Amino acid sequence: MAYLYQADLYYNDCGRAIADRLYLAGQRSDDSDTMPQYVPNGGGEADSPQHCGSGAGCKDAIVLRQKSPITGKRTTYRIGAWLENDLTEAGRAYVREAVRDRQGLCRRLYPRVEGS
Numbered sequence: 001m002a003y004l005y006q007a008d009l010y011y012n013d014c015g016r017a018i019a020d021r022l023y024l025a026g027q028r029s030d031d032s033d034t035m036p037q038y039v040p041n042g043g044g045e046a047d048s049p050q051h052c053g054s055g056a057g058c059k060d061a062i063v064l065r066q067k068s069p070i071t072g073k074r075t076t077y078r079i080g081a082w083l084e085n086d087l088t089e090a091g092r093a094y095v096r097e098a099v100r101d102r103q104g105l106c107r108r109l110y111p112r113v114e115g116s
């Protein structure tokens with residue numbers, strides 16, 4: 001479930017928060033350029049997993065911590081919630097490859113994606 005707003009996709013809570021703020025300010029519109037509009041299936045089938053446009057500020061952000069193999073320093077990453085969109089064949093291949101990369105975060109980010 002997602003909302004389209006100004007050509008970006010937002011997860012439920014973030015999309016609703018933007019819509020509520022605009023509604024309280026008197027905004028009324030069926031246009032996604034001026035008011036978030038609900039879109040099914042995480043915005044639809046895509047060539048990669050889609051994440052909330054709020055990014056690190058996402059209300060449902062995915063939080064991952066990774067230790068650098070070089071410096072040993074731990075870094076915390078906040079990534080916008082996955083919108084659970086369907087993937088094209090190219091998208092599934094992208095995820096399978098990303099999950100195989102032992103250094104990357106995708107190995108932990110997409111364990112549930114089909115075919116990984």
Ligand SMILES: [Zn+2]
Binds near residue numbers: 052
């Ligand atoms: Zn969000």
